[in-house]
Amino acid sequence: MFGGKVGVNGLLQAFWGHNAMPIVLNRAVERGEIRQEKITPRITRLPADLVRHEVLMTYEPVSQDTIVEIVDEIFYP
Secondary structure, three states: OHHHHOOHHHHHHHHHOOOOHHHHHHHHHHOOOOOOOOOOOHHHHHHHHHHHHHHHHHHOOOHHHHHHHHHHHHHOO
């Protein structure tokens, strides 16, 4: 989905600067990529929760590869 086109800093700012996920998910609904009834509060929180978990478990900055993996292999499918 993002395939390296979104910088890690920009993505993290979207997660922690304000809640961008409802906007992202609503746009996906408009494009026909997901169904509205599949969006739950837990699904909306999932990407940020996974990034937070990665930071807490590794004590390392989250790499762009990890962000891409979270989005493309876990969240997006």
